[in-house]
Amino acid sequence: MSEKTGSQISPQPIPATAGIGLRQPHYRVARDEPPAVGWLEVHSENFLGGGAALRILEGFRRDYPVSLHGVGLSLGTAGPLDRAHLGRVADLARESSPAWSPSICPGASPAASISTTCCRCPLTEEALAVVAAHVGEMQDALGRAILVENPSTYLEYSHSTIGEPEFLTELVRRTGCGLLLDVNNVFVSAGNHGHDAAAYLAAVPADAVHEIHLAGHSTRDIDGALLRIDDHGSAVADPVWALYDAALARLGPVPTLIEWDSAIPALAVLVDEAIKAGGRLATAAERGDARAA
Amino acid sequence: MLALPELQRAFAAAILTEEATPLAGIVKANGIAAERRIQVYRNNSLITLGEALKATFPVVCRLVDERFFDYAARSFIRAHPPRQPRLAEYGDGFADFIGGFAPAQSLPYLADVARLEWAINVALSRAGPRAAAAGDDRRDSGRGLSRADLRPRPGLRRAALALSGRRAVAGQPAGSRRQAASRSVPANAACWSIASMTTSGCSVFPPASMR
Numbered sequence: 001m002s003e004k005t006g007s008q009i010s011p012q013p014i015p016a017t018a019g020i021g022l023r024q025p026h027y028r029v030a031r032d033e034p035p036a037v038g039w040l041e042v043h044s045e046n047f048l049g050g051g052a053a054l055r056i057l058e059g060f061r062r063d064y065p066v067s068l069h070g071v072g073l074s075l076g077t078a079g080p081l082d083r084a085h086l087g088r089v090a091d092l093a094r095e096s097s098p099a100w101s102p103s104i105c106p107g108a109s110p111a112a113s114i115s116t117t118c119c120r121c122p123l124t125e126e127a128l129a130v131v132a133a134h135v136g137e138m139q140d141a142l143g144r145a146i147l148v149e150n151p152s153t154y155l156e157y158s159h160s161t162i163g164e165p166e167f168l169t170e171l172v173r174r175t176g177c178g179l180l181l182d183v184n185n186v187f188v189s190a191g192n193h194g195h196d197a198a199a200y201l202a203a204v205p206a207d208a209v210h211e212i213h214l215a216g217h218s219t220r221d222i223d224g225a226l227l228r229i230d231d232h233g234s235a236v237a238d239p240v241w242a243l244y245d246a247a248l249a250r251l252g253p254v255p256t257l258i259e260w261d262s263a264i265p266a267l268a269v270l271v272d273e274a275i276k277a278g279g280r281l282a283t284a285a286e287r288g289d290a291r292a293a
Numbered sequence: 294m295l296a297l298p299e300l301q302r303a304f305a306a307a308i309l310t311e312e313a314t315p316l317a318g319i320v321k322a323n324g325i326a327a328e329r330r331i332q333v334y335r336n337n338s339l340i341t342l343g344e345a346l347k348a349t350f351p352v353v354c355r356l357v358d359e360r361f362f363d364y365a366a367r368s369f370i371r372a373h374p375p376r377q378p379r380l381a382e383y384g385d386g387f388a389d390f391i392g393g394f395a396p397a398q399s400l401p402y403l404a405d406v407a408r409l410e411w412a413i414n415v416a417l418s419r420a421g422p423r424a425a426a427a428g429d430d431r432r433d434s435g436r437g438l439s440r441a442d443l444r445p446r447p448g449l450r451r452a453a454l455a456l457s458g459r460r461a462v463a464g465q466p467a468g469s470r471r472q473a474a475s476r477s478v479p480a481n482a483a484c485w486s487i488a489s490m491t492t493s494g495c496s497v498f499p500p501a502s503m504r
Contacts, residue, residue, distance in 0.1 A: 024348075045379050052417060072378030078298040085378050126297050155330035156321045159294045194323060220333075225324045227333065262344075 014039050014065050014211065016253040016285070018277035020270045021069075021260065027056055029267050037274045039065040041257050045072045048088045054095065067211070067257070068093060075134040075148070076121040090141045122157035123167045128174075135175040147210055149180035152188040152217075152230035164189070165203035172208045179204065181254075182213040183244045184236065188228040197243055206251050214244060214277060215259040232261035236273060244277070248284040256281060294319065307331055308338045309371050342370045345380040346387060349414045353391070353407050356400065365394055384411060 017038030022030055024046065040060055047053045060066055070089055073081060121127045139145055150168060162170070168179055181204060190197035216234030220227045236244075236258070248254070258273040295303065300316070307314035313328070320327035343366040347354050354362040369390045375383045388411055391397055392404035 046381065048379060049381070049417075072380075074378070077301055082378055121297065122300065124297075130297060154333040155327065156323070157300075158319050158321050193321075222325050222329050227325060227330075229333065229337075 014067050014255040016255050016281060018256050018258065018274040018281060019064075019067070020258045020267075020274050022060065023261065023264055025264050026267045026270075031056070031059055034063050035267055035271045037064075037271060038278070039067060039255065041067040041069050041259075044068045044070045044089050044092055047092055048085075050095075054092075067255075073134075073138065075138070076127060076131050078130050081134050081137055086138060086141050089138075090143075093142055123160040123162040123164060125161070128162065128167060128170060132171055132174040135171065135177050139175065139177065145175075145177050147178040147180040149182050149213065150185050150189075150204075152182070152185040152228075154192055154227065154229075156193050163203070165200055169203070169205045169208075172205055177208075178210040179208045180211045180213060181209045181247065181251075182215070183247055184213065184215045184217055184240050185230060187237070187240050187243055188217050188230045191226070191228045198246060201243065201247050201250060209251050209254055212244070212247060212251075212254050212256040213259055214240065214256060214273070215261075232259050233263040235269075236276075241276070241280075245280060248280060249287075253281045253285045304334075305374075308335050309374055311335075339367055339370060341380070342375065342383065343367065345383050346370075349381070349384045350387065350407055350410045352410055353403060356403060356406065357397070361396070365391065365397065368394065381414070384414065387411065 015038050019039035019041055020035065020037050022040045022042055030040075042057060042060075047057050057066070068089075072085055073089065075081075121130075135146065135148060148168070148171060150164065171177060172179060181201075183201075186197050186200050189195070190200060214236045215230070215232040216236055217240075218229045218231050218233060220229055244256075256277045258270055258277060260270055260273075295315070300319075303314060303316050307316055314331060316331060317327040320330055343363055346366045346369070347359075347362065350362075357365070369387055373386055373390065377383075388404050388407035391407050397403050
């Protein structure tokens, strides 16, 4: 399945290689010994205060393409977006990438992308209208398309009327946003609700996927049933690697991020995970798993 | 069926209490009771907010041990849930909360330590022009700093402390983000001024240096 949905996305700013999520415990070691990875991702909210934090980010921007991932805008929450917060995210995007002006030079290859996680709300027409309006407002504020990430979920509402891939597909159609496909989230949510992860991958609009996330998860026994918890606190699980291979076979090489946000290990451990992802990306490229093919 | 705004208000309330929620009636069980599924979000929220507080108040955490800190943090989170989206800005009011927190009354300095840590957090996270680097004044030889145009940084904060925090912060691990702060807290302090500085820490100026 391929839909013409990603047309408003400027050329991929982040290379189709493996990057890592850079978190505070690694700022200093990464500055002193830049890790051999293709790109970095940071959480926008950690740099909105400017000052010393922004100078750290500027340092990394000199050496790497940097993707900004927003974690503080509740796109799926009814009511107005926090406009002051949105304004600060827009300021950060401008400050951290001053050459980044796709409306003026659409052929430029800006070393930054903006993404944010989709809501944890019922999947209804009402919620879709809310999310689409918020994505539109965010894109207007930033002056470009954003990537919206599929969430990990632990519950489903009985009055949901739309499947999650269809919800995201319609969001892409209405707003022109792209998608950030978190393969671990697909695996976690599928397990928690008894869905088919492979079917989810097949239903996502391939042309809209501009970034992939990989992370570890844990499991919890709840009254004899297994619940998967998206805690980003361990290495990527084998079944998630397998799902990632399936995603690459369909999508072609896509910029891929290793995330690790709790029980954060030595930077070298993240780099090793990125090397594993990078090997799979190279294989996909050799095989010609290109989405345009 | 709840409309989206009501549902989300109910969800937010369910996260902050242990009481039965109307949401349980509209969540699919699918092998795991709805209430247990909601409990996962409750746990995740408390862990995330608790970790944010721990990152902002590491010395308070060391002084009381982690379990007590978690207990205090959860009490604070329930009483003062976040009202803005930046986790790094969550914790305003924690010092006052600690000051009135009955189980912590045997540690009268704890609230002041929290006050200092909050001031450091604010100083580190506020935007401001680059601080003058060492050596900048060399270009200015002959004129001297007395004629330089010095302005307080936007992040400058003064923290008035009733009690010494020296023993309180002495246990900070070397190499931590606030190492500089821990080293420079003398015993007879009354008022500190804190300015954000570098990736490795911040500077805390005792009263004498700020006369």
